[in-house]
Amino acid sequence: MTEILALFDRDERQEIAYPGMTREVFPHLVRFVRPAPGMSFVLYSRLDERTADGAIAEQIEYFTRLDRPFNWKVYAHDRPADLVQRLAARGFVVDETDAVMVLDVGNAPESLLNPPAADVRRLTDPAQLADVVAVLEPVWETDFTWVHERLGSHMAIPGYLSVYVAYVAGRPVSVGWTYFNQGHFAGLWGGSTLAEYRGQGLYTAVLAARVREARRRGVGYLTIDAGSMSRPIVARHGFEVISFATDCTWRPAAPAPA
Numbered sequence: 001m002t003e004i005l006a007l008f009d010r011d012e013r014q015e016i017a018y019p020g021m022t023r024e025v026f027p028h029l030v031r032f033v034r035p036a037p038g039m040s041f042v043l044y045s046r047l048d049e050r051t052a053d054g055a056i057a058e059q060i061e062y063f064t065r066l067d068r069p070f071n072w073k074v075y076a077h078d079r080p081a082d083l084v085q086r087l088a089a090r091g092f093v094v095d096e097t098d099a100v101m102v103l104d105v106g107n108a109p110e111s112l113l114n115p116p117a118a119d120v121r122r123l124t125d126p127a128q129l130a131d132v133v134a135v136l137e138p139v140w141e142t143d144f145t146w147v148h149e150r151l152g153s154h155m156a157i158p159g160y161l162s163v164y165v166a167y168v169a170g171r172p173v174s175v176g177w178t179y180f181n182q183g184h185f186a187g188l189w190g191g192s193t194l195a196e197y198r199g200q201g202l203y204t205a206v207l208a209a210r211v212r213e214a215r216r217r218g219v220g221y222l223t224i225d226a227g228s229m230s231r232p233i234v235a236r237h238g239f240e241v242i243s244f245a246t247d248c249t250w251r252p253a254a255p256a257p258a
Helices: 002-014 052-066 083-089 126-140 146-155 202-216 231-236
Strands: 022-025 029-033 040-045 070-075 093-104 119-122 161-168 171-180 185-193 221-226 240-250
Touching: 002 040, 002 093, 002 185, 002 221, 002 240, 029 052, 040 052, 052 070, 052 083, 052 240, 070 083, 083 093, 083 240, 093 231, 119 202, 126 146, 126 161, 126 171, 126 185, 146 161, 161 202, 171 202, 185 202, 202 221, 202 231, 221 231
Parallel strands: 040 070, 185 221
Antiparallel strands: 022 029, 029 040, 070 240, 093 221, 093 240, 119 161, 161 171, 171 185
């Protein structure tokens, strides 16, 4: 797993590129800047006890000048070991920690390679993303209108994004998508199922459709940031933990009332 983790750090954190974002490489970190109102982020850092506080201050100063929020994604193997606590002390809001899990696609189990019994479809038109939003919003109880613009634009890039939806009696009930980045990894995102349809194998059916596509395309590894609900499901299908990741978000202070 040590070799896979090193490959992950290189491909998915240091050298990755995102459409519509500027990748900025510094000796101690890599950040990605998205035009407003999108979220920018620090994805990789190489710090220690002496340099961490200064690097945090530099990023806060930079994004303060831009008047934009940003996210700092901290992995469990990052240094210093108390980086999350240092960010929290500077006003970052710390999210729940996810397990970073990897599947060796070439050794994927048969449970993910057999055609699903469920009605799982790969979307071909950005107009169909309304079906994705119809699942995400009730599951997460927040606004997902950004899906139309961001995923819609990414669907227009050949071979970059595949979006899948499972239907029951014509109703969209489970979703997930895959980003095919340059390098050895493709990333699984968005896995969600309406509460009343859980326990019927629909999450697994959408997962399996994405694994089969990755295998057809010769992808070496699939990655997922797995929360408490999805982690036991993907673990049953051969995904293994290589690290843990915590999103820490900083927002500019609201202007004082006039």
